[in-house]
Amino acid sequence: MIMKFLLIAIALIGTQFTASAQYKKASLQAAGLTCAMCSNATFKALKTLPFVDKIDTDLNNTTFVLHFKPNAAVNLDQIRSKVEGAGFSVAKLTVTANFDKTKVENDAHIAFGGQTLHFLDVKPQVLQGERDITVVDKDFVSAKTFKKYKAQTQMACYETGTMAACCKPGSGTASKRVYHVTI
Structure with missing residues (x-):
């Protein structure tokens, strides 16, 4: 029984490491930066991220290119x-991710990197391989861009940013974060 538990625990840890490693880097364009001090404040804030x-x-x-551990x-x-804590906002966030034969289609969710991508x-x-995906959630894009993508989905999760009942009926994951992305 203990051996079975240890094997399951090791498998789960391995899965977590594999999932986490799928994001390689991100290109972040910040809005509202007007001087070198603004950029420096944002740089210092981003540098504190543990990943x-x-x-x-x-x-x-x-633009800041974040290379992930x-x-x-x-x-x-x-x-x-x-x-936002540095006093600015995200104008655009493009993430480079390593995909392994991941099937995607319009207005659909997939599990990826321990998260859900819509x-x-x-x-x-x-x-397959490294691909750039752009996050199109509220607070990651302009209001105009958000409205454009909102018109392309019937799912309530785009408005809320969480798994809605319409997305996975009966799944019990109503509070799970969903990131809305495009290629």
């Missing part, structure tokens, strides 16, 4: 929260 290994900056485009669980909401405005395809 960030290093940050490259492009001050001309107010291997096997670290990446939390996209924490990235947004750090930018793909919008995509053609049915199988993703």
